[in-house]
Amino acid sequence: MKGESTIPNAPVIGVFDSGVGGLTVAKELKRWLPNVPLIYFGDTARTPYGTKAPSTIVEFAKEDTEFLLEHGANIIVVACHSAASTAKEALRAQFQYPIFEVVTPSVEVAARVTRNGRIGVIGTRATVESNVYARELEKLSPNIVVIGQPCPLLVPLVEEGWLDRRETKMILKKYLHPLRLQNIDTLVLGCTHYPMLKPLIQKKMGKRVRIVDPSEEVARMVKAYIDSKGLLRTHPSPSVKDTYYFSDLGVVTQEVIRRFIREPIEVRKASP
Amino acid sequence: MKGESTIPNAPVIGVFDSGVGGLTVAKELKRWLPNVPLIYFGDTARTPYGTKAPSTIVEFAKEDTEFLLEHGANIIVVACHSAASTAKEALRAQFQYPIFEVVTPSVEVAARVTRNGRIGVIGTRATVESNVYARELEKLSPNIVVIGQPCPLLVPLVEEGWLDRRETKMILKKYLHPLRLQNIDTLVLGCTHYPMLKPLIQKKMGKRVRIVDPSEEVARMVKAYIDSKGLLRTHPSPSVKDTYYFSDLGVVTQEVIRRFIREPIEVRKASP
Numbered sequence: 259m260k261g262e263s264t265i266p267n268a269p270v271i272g273v274f275d276s277g278v279g280g281l282t283v284a285k286e287l288k289r290w291l292p293n294v295p296l297i298y299f300g301d302t303a304r305t306p307y308g309t310k311a312p313s314t315i316v317e318f319a320k321e322d323t324e325f326l327l328e329h330g331a332n333i334i335v336v337a338c339h340s341a342a343s344t345a346k347e348a349l350r351a352q353f354q355y356p357i358f359e360v361v362t363p364s365v366e367v368a369a370r371v372t373r374n375g376r377i378g379v380i381g382t383r384a385t386v387e388s389n390v391y392a393r394e395l396e397k398l399s400p401n402i403v404v405i406g407q408p409c410p411l412l413v414p415l416v417e418e419g420w421l422d423r424r425e426t427k428m429i430l431k432k433y434l435h436p437l438r439l440q441n442i443d444t445l446v447l448g449c450t451h452y453p454m455l456k457p458l459i460q461k462k463m464g465k466r467v468r469i470v471d472p473s474e475e476v477a478r479m480v481k482a483y484i485d486s487k488g489l490l491r492t493h494p495s496p497s498v499k500d501t502y503y504f505s506d507l508g509v510v511t512q513e514v515i516r517r518f519i520r521e522p523i524e525v526r527k528a529s530p
Numbered sequence: 531m532k533g534e535s536t537i538p539n540a541p542v543i544g545v546f547d548s549g550v551g552g553l554t555v556a557k558e559l560k561r562w563l564p565n566v567p568l569i570y571f572g573d574t575a576r577t578p579y580g581t582k583a584p585s586t587i588v589e590f591a592k593e594d595t596e597f598l599l600e601h602g603a604n605i606i607v608v609a610c611h612s613a614a615s616t617a618k619e620a621l622r623a624q625f626q627y628p629i630f631e632v633v634t635p636s637v638e639v640a641a642r643v644t645r646n647g648r649i650g651v652i653g654t655r656a657t658v659e660s661n662v663y664a665r666e667l668e669k670l671s672p673n674i675v676v677i678g679q680p681c682p683l684l685v686p687l688v689e690e691g692w693l694d695r696r697e698t699k700m701i702l703k704k705y706l707h708p709l710r711l712q713n714i715d716t717l718v719l720g721c722t723h724y725p726m727l728k729p730l731i732q733k734k735m736g737k738r739v740r741i742v743d744p745s746e747e748v749a750r751m752v753k754a755y756i757d758s759k760g761l762l763r764t765h766p767s768p769s770v771k772d773t774y775y776f777s778d779l780g781v782v783t784q785e786v787i788r789r790f791i792r793e794p795i796e797v798r799k800a801s802p
Contacts (some may be wrong), residue, residue: 309780414686508581
């Protein structure tokens with residue numbers, strides 16, 4: 259442990275989200291770090307977070323983090339965009355573990371890859387109206403212009419599994435049209451559900467537009483962290499089993515989970 | 531008061547719902563009983579109820595009812611279909627006030643108006659899979675055949691205000707198609723949001739199909755009750771002002787409220 263009590267030597271990643279959307283983050287983490295055990299907590303009983311008061315979001319995020327730590331996690335990934343932007347500082351102040359979240363790496367990548375400085379952000383109404391991406395991007399570079407576009411119907415469409423339906427394509431076209439007119443060259447998927455629609459979004463926006471997928475960006479960042487500590491080499495075979503916890507696990511939620519992750523996973527009901 | 535402490539002599543209607551959908555019930559109550567003051571509570575912080583455990587729904591429904599009583603209501607209307615079917619008995623056992631709900635009058639009307647005994651019910655996945663309408667209808671008449679059809683995208687479409695869009699029409703057509711094939715002659719709108727789409731639903735189903743709107747049915751029942759007690763004549767001018775409380779009242783919720791009720795209403799944030 260080399261005196262750093264906060265750095266795990268057998269990494270166990272804990273991911274939390276306000277619901278099922280964070281499963282796209284879990285999927286990317288398993289793709290980049292297949293041998294690192296993962297504990298997921300989806301707060302399906304209290305979803306969504308985005309529309310709630312900041313103090314409530316912070317309180318929920320703390321509870322979710324504690325839940326993951328109690329279940330053996332020692333690296334925390336905040337998959338929920340609302341919790342990431344609202345509770346990041348509070349979590350880092352309270353918990354002595356590495357805490358990653360989806361917003362920062364996406365903002366950094368977007369600022370780096372844009373050529374013309376015109377970046378689109380799509381998300382729920384709550385995320386787009388919170389202006390978190392615009393604020394963070396403008397901090398990095400004052401010349402960046404951020405064009406936000408709320409796409410509130412995409413979450414229900416994804417949860418229904420309507421990933422390639424004509425209706426979804428029409429609605430997506432309508433949502434993305436203003437961004438096309440604004441000549442953006444980079445588009446941030448500001449909602450955990452949207453990576454499920456990435457091929458469709460890329461097609462509608464054209465090859466010229468670079469899509470930034472926060473699920474992938476945060477997974478790469480966690481991998482870089484684990485690599486940098488040499489943690490993978492010393493502990494190749496994990497003893498903790500991947501487990502996916504949800505605070506509500508009704509029939510409907512179970513169906514939606516299956517749409518996000520197709521291979522069999524261990525799903526349990528639990529609350530912080 | 532004639533010795534009946536539970537019967538109000540100046541009626542004040544308290545309506546609760548898991549969110550904004552119950553505003554269709556509030557609207558019908560104001561249409562049928564414009565002079566009776568109304569207190570609304572929408573539990574937008576904990577919406578939806580349908581996916582939650584029955585014991586949780588009962589607990590929330592009791593809290594919501596207490597909230598309305600504390601704010602002066604003396605007639606309770608359960609606008610939420612999940613709370614209506616799950617918590618009705620528990621509320622009547624605990625509270626000495628008249629308690630109306632959306633399911634019973636709709637079931638009675640549907641059973642009465644059907645000619646061929648084939649009744650369709652549309653709702654959220656949770657409502658349709660709970661089979662509450664089928665159970666209640668079969669209790670009334672064992673020969674009735676109930677065909678349930680979940681329409682999960684209609685709530686987000688209504689909340690977006692996409693009431694007459696091409697995409698909404700296409701999705702509605704897809705949802706209603708199996709019901710048309712099943713030769714139903716009566717269709718129950720088993721979700722508080724759906725009355726907003728009533729003209730479109732009627733058009734897609736054809737004139738032959740009778741639409742049962744629970745918002746209207748429960749409002750008529752409350753009116754009949756108030757009329758029967760002669761309460762309107764003795765107290766024509768109410769002193770309580772209509773107020774709409776919501777447990778979460780973010781920007782997004784406020785927009786959705788405006789889509790449901792177009793005239794200005796007094797909206798406040800409050801929790802049980």
